[in-house]
Amino acid sequence: MAGSLVFGGPAIVQLTAQAPFPKEDPRAVVFADVEKGVMTGTVAQFSRHLASQVYMQLREGESGTYSANQAYYVLQIFFRAHKSLGAKLSSFGGSETNPYATGRATFVANGIRQETQMYVSLSRHGDRWMITHLSVY
Numbered sequence: 001m002a003g004s005l006v007f008g009g010p011a012i013v014q015l016t017a018q019a020p021f022p023k024e025d026p027r028a029v030v031f032a033d034v035e036k037g038v039m040t041g042t043v044a045q046f047s048r049h050l051a052s053q054v055y056m057q058l059r060e061g062e063s064g065t066y067s068a069n070q071a072y073y074v075l076q077i078f079f080r081a082h083k084s085l086g087a088k089l090s091s092f093g094g095s096e097t098n099p100y101a102t103g104r105a106t107f108v109a110n111g112i113r114q115e116t117q118m119y120v121s122l123s124r125h126g127d128r129w130m131i132t133h134l135s136v137y
Contacts, residue, residue, distance in 0.1 A: 026128070027099050030129050031092070033045050034049070034101075034131065035088065039087040040084060041079035041084040050068040052068055053067065054067075054071045055132065055134075056133075057135040057136075058075075058137070059114065060109065061077075084105065087118065088104055089103035089118065097124060100120060101118075101119075104117060105118050116137060117137055120133065121133040
């Protein structure tokens, strides 16, 4: 497979440069909403996708497991202090039941430009895909 990394073990994980599912797939919708939300600094763009418990790791900020409501407010505080200049999820991987995406985001905080990495993973909760891990570091 050109442009792919394949990791072996109990489960095979494939990392690709494009989402391994069509744009209308619910997983792609969640990833697109996160990308737009980080790009614009708007938590409301993706807050409906936050699982009841979300692990978050934010640059120069909070780290830990939060309820969806707590995560919303922690992210709002983060985006107030970090003005987004852009965001792009560019690599996708995981398994059918635990997809993830990685990418980059650029912020300005205290007048200093920051290049960051992003990581988002999803889990299925009932009939919905929800964000269970969000890192901007």
